[in-house]
Amino acid sequence: MLGRSARDEQQLLEAIEEVPLDCIYYHTHSFFLRHKYIAGPYPNDFATWAAIQVRDRVLGEKLGVLDPYEFESLESLRVEIVTIIEEHLSELQIIPRAIYGEPFHFMQSRIIEVATGLAARTLTEFREILATVDASVIYYHTFEAMLRLGRRKGDFSIWIEEQLGLPELAQKISRLDPYMTSLEIIRHRILKLCDEVLEKRTLK
C-alpha cells in the first residue's frame, strides 16, 4: 500500500501520473489474480472506482473498455489512462468526487515466481495438471506471459503449437479473451477445448 489516496478524479489523475509503474500494473493487470472467481463491474480498478465509488458511469465505461494487453508497455498504458481522464474532465464543469463512496487507495504489487515442479509432455498430461493447479498458475501462464513475452499469446498456446504440434488448438486458446472473464472460466474453457481434441483422437 502506498499510503496515498484520491477522493476525486483530479486527484486520481495527478496520482496516476506520479505513482510507480508497479502500481499501474496492480490496478490493471493483477485484477484477475485478486478476483480469481468473480470479475468486478469492470476489469480494472480505476474504472470500477469511477463507476461505483464516484458514481461517474461515463468515466467508468471509458476506462473499463481499455484492454491493458494491447499496450506495448506499462508507461504507454499510463499515458492512455491519463489522456482519457484529462479529456473526460475537460468536458465537465465540476470535478466528480467520491461523496458517499470510498476514496481510491493506491497499491502496488510484485509477482513471486514459484516453480510448481509439475511438467506435462502430452496433451492428456497437460489437461490433467491444468484441472488441479492453483488458479495463479493460469494467471502466470496467460496474463503474466502476455506482458512478459510482449505478444498476445500466452505460454499455453505457444507450447501447444510448438511442442505438441497442434496449431489449431493453440489458436483457439489464444483467441480466448482473458480480459473479459475470470481465471476459473479460462481454466474451464481451455479444458473444454483440450477435451474436444482428446475426444476426437479417441473416436479415430
Place this chain on the structure above:
Amino acid sequence: MSQLDDYREVAPKGTADFLKLLAKKLQGKRVLHINSTRLGGGVAEILRSLIPLLQDVGLDAQWEVISGSEEFFRITKAFHNALQGQEQNLSQGMLKTYVEVNRENAGRLPHEADYLVIHDPQPAALIENRPCKGKWIWRCHIDISRPQWKVWSFLRRFVVRYDAAIFSLPRFAQRLPIPQFLIYPSIDPLSEKNRDLSDKEQAKILRRLSIPTDKPFLLQVSRFDRFKDPLGVIQAYRLVKKHHDIRLVLAGGEATDDPESEIVLSEVQEEARDDPDIHILLLPPDANLEINALQRAATIVLQKSLREGFGLTVAEAMWKGKPVIGGFAGGITVQLVYGVTGFTVNSVEGAAFRIHYLLDNPEVMAKMGDDAKEYVRRNFLITRHLGDYLALMNFWGR
C-alpha cells in the same frame, strides 16, 4: 489440531500443494508471533489456526503473549479506542507505564527469530529492544483510518522502526516511511464456528436456544453496540414483515468494555417487547457452535453496521452459503460484491428493500449464497491468509 492436508477438501483447487511450494524456501525459518491474549478476540482465533499450519509447512513457528497488570491493559484499551477515533485522555504517566511494561516483556520473551510479527498496539513498543537479526513486522488489526492524532503520533514513533506494517484494509494505511502490506483477515473453515454441522446437531442447538424453525428467519450476530445498528435491523424487519411472515434473531454478547452497551441492549429489548417473532439472544463469548447453527439455519443474514473494522461475521455467514445484506462500512464492502455475493445498503429502507427482494426471489438467494461461499473460499479462508504470510516472507527472502 488441523494440518494443511485437512483443508484440501475446503480450500480452492491446488491450494495445499501451492502453499507447500511457497514454504519450500522457508524451511526451518523461525517465525514468532506476539500478541496480548491467548483467549478471546479475533487475533487469538486466527493465530490458533495459523500457527499449526505454519509449523505443518515446515517453519519453526511460535506464539508468545505479553503479560501486564490490569492497569497496563486499561491503558492499552484506551490506546485502542483512541486509535479507532474515540476521544481519550492519556497522561504522560500512562504512556510511561506502557513503555515500561513492554520493556519488561522484552526482557522476558524470546525474540530471536527470522520473522517477528507483533500484533496490534499493546506489544508494539517491544521494537525498542530488537536485536540486530530478523525482520520485524507490525500487524495492525484495528481501524486506524481516523485516529486520535496525539496517541497515533506516540505509537508511530515505534511503528516506523519496524521493517514493515500490515493492515487489513487499504484505507487503514498511513503515511509511513516503511513498506505497508495489505492482508485481509480470515476464517477457519474447520473451526467450531464454521465446520459443517449435521441437521441433527443444528436442530438440537436451535431447540436449546428456543428458536423455532417454522418460518424463515433473519439473523444478525453482533454485540449490542450502536455502530451495529440493531434498532435499524428491527425497523427493516418491520417494513418486510408487512409482506412476509418472518422472524428476526438478534444474537450477540454485551460489550463489557462499552458502558453504552447495556443501554443499547435495553432499548432493543424494549423495541422488541411486544413481538414474539423477535428473538434476542445473549450469548457467551465462546458460543461458537451456537453461532454456527444460527448462521446455517438463517434465511438471510444481516450485518447492518454503520461503522465496522473488518466484519468477519459476514464471511462466516457467506461460508455457510447465506446471502448477506450488510452496511456500507469497513471490510463489509470488500466481502460483499454488490448483487453477486450479497448487498451493501446505506439505510433501513435499503436493507428492507433487499430483504424483501431476496425473499421474493428464492432462486436469486440460492445463487447468491453459492457465489458467496465460493468468494470466501478464494479470499477469506485461513489458507489464503497462510499464503499471504508465506508470500511476504518469500518477498524478503529473494
